[in-house]
Amino acid sequence: MKRIDAERERRLAWFREARFGMFIHWGLYAVPGGVWKGRDVGGVGEWIYNSAQITVADYEPLQQQFNPVKFSAKEWVATAKDAGMRYIVITSKHHDGFCLWDSKLTDWDVMGTPFKRDILKELAAECQKQKIKLCFYHSIMDWHHPDYLPRRGWDKRPVAEANFARYIAYMKGQLKELLTGYGPIGIAWFDGEWEGTWTHAHGEDLYQFVRALQPNTIVNNRVDKGRQGMAGMTKGDFAGDYGTPEQEIPANGFGEGVDWESCMTLNDTWGFKSKDTNWKSTETLLKNLIDCASKGGNYLLNVGPTPEGTFPQPIIERLGMMGKWLKAHGEAIYGTQASPFPKPLPWGRVTRKGNKLYLHVFNTSQPTLLLPGLKTKVKSARTLGKERISVPASASPEGVTLTLPESLKNQPLPVIVLELDGPPTVEVSET
Numbered sequence: 001m002k003r004i005d006a007e008r009e010r011r012l013a014w015f016r017e018a019r020f021g022m023f024i025h026w027g028l029y030a031v032p033g034g035v036w037k038g039r040d041v042g043g044v045g046e047w048i049y050n051s052a053q054i055t056v057a058d059y060e061p062l063q064q065q066f067n068p069v070k071f072s073a074k075e076w077v078a079t080a081k082d083a084g085m086r087y088i089v090i091t092s093k094h095h096d097g098f099c100l101w102d103s104k105l106t107d108w109d110v111m112g113t114p115f116k117r118d119i120l121k122e123l124a125a126e127c128q129k130q131k132i133k134l135c136f137y138h139s140i141m142d143w144h145h146p147d148y149l150p151r152r153g154w155d156k157r158p159v160a161e162a163n164f165a166r167y168i169a170y171m172k173g174q175l176k177e178l179l180t181g182y183g184p185i186g187i188a189w190f191d192g193e194w195e196g197t198w199t200h201a202h203g204e205d206l207y208q209f210v211r212a213l214q215p216n217t218i219v220n221n222r223v224d225k226g227r228q229g230m231a232g233m234t235k236g237d238f239a240g241d242y243g244t245p246e247q248e249i250p251a252n253g254f255g256e257g258v259d260w261e262s263c264m265t266l267n268d269t270w271g272f273k274s275k276d277t278n279w280k281s282t283e284t285l286l287k288n289l290i291d292c293a294s295k296g297g298n299y300l301l302n303v304g305p306t307p308e309g310t311f312p313q314p315i316i317e318r319l320g321m322m323g324k325w326l327k328a329h330g331e332a333i334y335g336t337q338a339s340p341f342p343k344p345l346p347w348g349r350v351t352r353k354g355n356k357l358y359l360h361v362f363n364t365s366q367p368t369l370l371l372p373g374l375k376t377k378v379k380s381a382r383t384l385g386k387e388r389i390s391v392p393a394s395a396s397p398e399g400v401t402l403t404l405p406e407s408l409k410n411q412p413l414p415v416i417v418l419e420l421d422g423p424p425t426v427e428v429s430e431t
């Protein structure tokens, strides 16, 4: 059982309200963009050092090629805002150890590139101006730092002088820079915690370290060792404020008080890959967002900017369309709670706000929608939007049945709002 702790409830309030965030994977790996020495390397772009078994010496020259002259913090933040996203999580440091900010503790940072601008500082200023939460993804695993262990098999730098305790001191020093010099940080989003050198004691300690620097910063569960595979939820007594499913959405929710966020890609990579054009459709992306919200979770959708510093055009288009849908239907997403129905319904998804249910109709070709086991009286049912078309509802022993208005049949992802007589009561028959 999760402890209900007032401080935690306060800390997570904005996160529960937000429901939709932008993940940004950006670093030196954007330069090769999935291609190394003319070869299309498999796997995700930000893992190229690992997938192509590159040595540190061969990887380092990328730093001199990183010059994203088209980068505009103002445009990036505006794109996230217009998409209806409420927070941005950017890679302060990914597994390759390269730092997107001006770190006093290493030269393996953006100040050592021809670009020489503190990207995180510019983003922090814009996020404050445009009122969106800034969060940092920070990899615990570090393929570049001389004190990090274990080493990759092909990395022939002598191990004898490596000192993992010194690496931890370095990482904490960097987190101190990030959590004291960039304004309020929404989330410390750790990753790469699975290697054998990282222990539960390290996790607890790092969690408390962040808490002490910024008491309001939420810390994901990858700070510690409790994550269960890619399903991402913690089992047992481990540090972390919420669970992190990766590239999947849980089949059902986890009940009240268990917070989670599914991070997913727009194509098949996190970091930019020039040849990956397998973009998900706007409809799929919106269904994923709705699916997460209906189960009480957030959707963290990833963007991999180009080495020039722009978002690929297919991303801009899709985010724009998502924003358009959210402008009309945001009431049914932001600040909602999970569906009162224990499982997703065959025709779509349900979100809830107090005595209101929002029915997100995925399949508009069927004549009626059943809300199985709903016992609470329906006061009114109408479409969400300007027209507020009334939707006929009738109660029966099976639950409540709604007749889908003709006018919804060709609409993409319409929403029906039900006003109930009280909090929803659903009686589940397990037959």
Ligand code: H79
Pocket (backbone or CB within 6 Å): 025, 044, 046, 047, 191, 194, 228, 229, 230, 246, 263, 270
């Ligand atoms: O940053 C993106 C990826 O580069 C990073 N996470 C996202 C957000 C990522 N790193 N590794 N992976 C994704 C896949 C790693 C999977 C495994 Fe494991 C690591 C398999 C075994 C160790 C995770 C931990 C799943 C089981 C244990």
